[in-house]
Amino acid sequence: MKQIVVITGASSGLGTELAKEAVSSGYSVVLIARRMERLQQLKQELETSSNTVRVYQADVTDRTALCALFTEIGHVDVLINNAGVGYFAWAHEMKQEETEQMMNVNVTGLINCSELVMPQMIKRKSGHIINISSQAGKLATPKSAVYAATKHAVLGYTNSIRMELGRSNVRVTAINPGPIATPFFDKADPEGTYLKNAKKFMLDPADVSKKTIAVIGRPVREVNMPKWMGMGSFIYSLFPGTVERMGRKAFFQK
Template sequence: MINERIKGKTVAITGASGGLGEQIAYLCAQNGADLILLARNIEKLNQLSTRIRDQYGVKCKGFELDVSKPEQISQVFKRIYETEGEIDVLVNNAGYGIFSNAIDINFADLEGMFAVNVIGLITCTREVIPYMCKRKSGHIINIASQAGKLATPKSSVYAATKHAVLGFSNSLRMELSEHGVFVTAVNPGPIHTDFFQKADPEGSYLKKLGQFILDPKKVARNIVSVMLKNHREINMPRWMNWTATLHTIAPRTVESLGRKAFFKK
């Protein structure tokens, strides 16, 4: 058992139709949590929900949701609270990135990344805050990125969105601390998921990463293990987080020594 605290609790996960979100869902179900799965692809969600219910005997329901549409978020969460009850843990996992130099990125991608990674995340969070504060219990987990701590070439806009997620999480953590609601920021490095199909269609960056790319099951395990625990951050891998920490102390040195690696995208 990874986390007995979530047994019988309800965990809502955005971007749950695949990748990290799917792995988090499986692990939560293994630990006896009921699940609310949110994503645009309702067919995948329904298939995943059926597998989870059949295999683990927990409640699991999928809701179609495009987090880039705030009005849809409000409608869906209202329906969730009316039909499924309280949410104990919200995992803001939905997000995407496009690797491109700032001068080359088109406005649709710029707007889209902020709509999903930042505005969508904040809007979903605002939907659960009143209920969690009223109950004096709950946990909001925001999937950020090591890019939010150390920006590198060809990820300027994506890094900007993740910097925003970290800033939001750090402020929110203090705001909700007096209400008994926990806020955790998750800062992984590159994870072996479909993220790179959109971020790096040619696959060159993924190949260059080799053994340094993270296993989504391992990342999910770390996330589920801290649910309903007052845990500030999850940083993976450690060496990448050390580099980001060193960058805050000696940015010129890190940017100079790491230049070759930073330009691998």
């Protein structure tokens, strides 16, 4: 029986690539997003005679709707919490609705989905929760205060439930990519400033998805991409003041 992989935020960007990679790797996928039209298109692209693709329209911030949805989905072997949103702006100029959206989607939405699959995974002593975080969750930079705060929260939550669920043989992994070449920046960076400055560092979403799907079923604590950025975040954890001074110019690229 094929393992069932649930992917949130699957209608575009990294979510779509994760869906493609999961199907090509032989998993049965369940795709969740707000844009049903795009999900239906993706279902037609990916579904084959040997592999089913189920799609559901849902907002991860709507706990009541999610409860009904996960009851309908039933068995979940792997949950990939990919749904997320970001806006880049000076902290004192951030719009309230944008702050609330980032907190609700990136943090509350991820927790909602995780809490709804944990009981069944604990009961059968198997399963895997994969949370898409960010290098911003390890090293915050100017004009991303709220976004970085949400990703710090994701890592804190991920690290805690990894220890809790480990007692039941349920695996938990954090994926911490740097900037990915996806439509994420249409909202995050509408003026294109950061996109222009970070273009040479952009990750290929297909490569990120391949490395993410590859950890399913493996005891991997976290995956940092690119490796040099992950190393930079590690050095920052040891010498934060030094890194902030030396990297000041680079950090103000948004």
